[in-house]
Amino acid sequence: MQSFSALLSAVILATSASAFISMPLTKLAPPAGSYLAGLPDADRARAAFLKSFAASGPTTVPASNLAYVQYTTSVGVGSPPTYYNLVVDTGSSNTFVGTGTKYVQTSTSIFTGEDVNVTYGSGYFSGLEYFDQVTLAPGFVITNQSIGDALSYADFEGVDGIVGVGPVILTEGTLSPDTDELIPTVMNNALSQGLIQEEILGVSFAPATSYNDTNGALTYGGIDSSLYIGEITYTPVTATYPAGYYWGINVTDATYGSAGAETTVIPTSTAGIVDTGTTLVLLADNFFDSYMKAIPGAKLDESTGLMTVPASSVSEIQPLNFTVGGTVFSMDAAAQLIPTDQNTAWGLSANKQYGVVSYLGTNSGEGLDFIIGQKFMENFYAVFDTDSNRVGFAYT
Known part of the structure; x- marks a missing residue:
């Protein structure tokens, strides 16, 4: 394997x-x-x-x-x-x-x-x-x-x-x-x-x-309305370098937790990219540190580069919320975790709980502060619109 x-x-x-x-x-x-x-x-x-x-x-x-x-x-x-x-x-x-x-x-x-x-x-x-x-x-x-x-x-x-x-x-x-x-x-x-x-x-x-x-x-050539619900929220491709060379967007902010008890993860509007070729959701190191500290007992597994969550905290995981184009897109607890029955296929320890949110390798402020990868898009419909130079998301 x-x-x-x-x-x-x-x-x-x-x-x-x-x-x-x-x-x-x-x-x-x-x-x-x-x-x-x-x-x-x-x-x-x-x-x-x-x-x-x-x-x-x-x-x-x-x-x-x-x-x-x-x-x-x-x-x-x-x-x-x-x-x-x-x-x-x-x-x-x-x-x-x-x-x-x-x-x-x-x-x-x-x-x-x-x-x-x-x-x-x-x-x-x-x-x-x-x-x-x-x-x-x-x-x-x-x-x-x-x-x-x-x-x-x-x-x-x-x-x-x-x-x-x-x-x-x-x-x-x-x-x-x-x-x-x-x-x-x-x-x-x-x-x-x-x-x-x-x-x-x-x-x-x-x-x-x-x-x-x-x-x-x-x-190819449009959207399939049978694959999402509600409306698509669009946001323009960012002008920030280097994110703007890709399918880059600005996230207004990101929080962890429910209303009234949130932890700020991304405090202000910042640029990153939407990338089907990246598996995880990657956050600038300082953003990731805020996220990980909000989960009791969570820590970084240096051998895999993934966050581990103790069993006592798994049931307490709160939504991770990204605000894009005025709409909040929330990753629930299941969306933030690798199912343990997949650990062997990933080459991970069978008895640990791993997360899909990890660190980018640099702190924020360098023009590419997050990557919204496959694990985010497994929960939302995504639209890459070259004609209008924008990216869209909708709930599935």
Whole structure:
């Protein structure tokens, strides 16, 4: 069984500001050419393909909660397509395959002449960049999508790569020699090719009941009203650096406890990011310290980096409340804890109670003071709206 640290690496924690900085590795030796090699033929193929499509409405596809710590979706590449199990990552924007099932070239594969190299909060991949046909759902086929073929990589156990749905700016500096080139994401291309009318991604996660639980959904091109209740609260993408490079938002404040007996966790409006590629909810170290001290007997387990809660305090855990866009989104006790029957799968001690809220590694005031990860989104519907430059949440 993988340890928690290995599983967490597989989730990438794709939140580092270095996500768009090249990692110095031995340069690959691809065939000679430029990034635009083969583009005229690719453009003609695209033109022919577009004639058969009109802009369509939102398309919802399933997503699977793998090993309790990451969400994946099945993506086809090539013609006929080979299907890959890819991590759904709003914290990065490159799409690549090959870390498990190897990239299979077909008649639609066109080498761009570029190396590609991306480092993440944990792990990296390096390889060659291709244009290829990408199938996100039956009848939802993107032509000439730029994707990476991972020839060298680390910390992607159990998955075949990533489908990157973060802001396109995160692809800057990932190609070589065209280091200034931006790579359109699958969402960018789906819009430009008329497959969707709005560049919006709806994300529905839920607590897993098994090691590989297909209990999530992704909606390309809009939202699925059957997956949430009430209204969606939207908040603009923050202008604060570096959170604003990602799906960054401002949280007005955060408290622990019920009305009249709250402990302040985040005292004033501060910027952080919303990231499907991060498992936990991470708080700036001083914010996390306030949270942990509010739970009697809670302490940090240095070997795992997770908070432990004594049995006597488990039943007394109070809501953790985040105010976003004027609406309070509360994580109840269950949402703050790792079910003990999952401890073995996480590589944790079987007889301890662990929490899903942990520390960021830096104090507040550095422009990225929290990460709202998968464990938060398992309780709320999330909307990533490029058209209006905003993020939305709703209760499920």
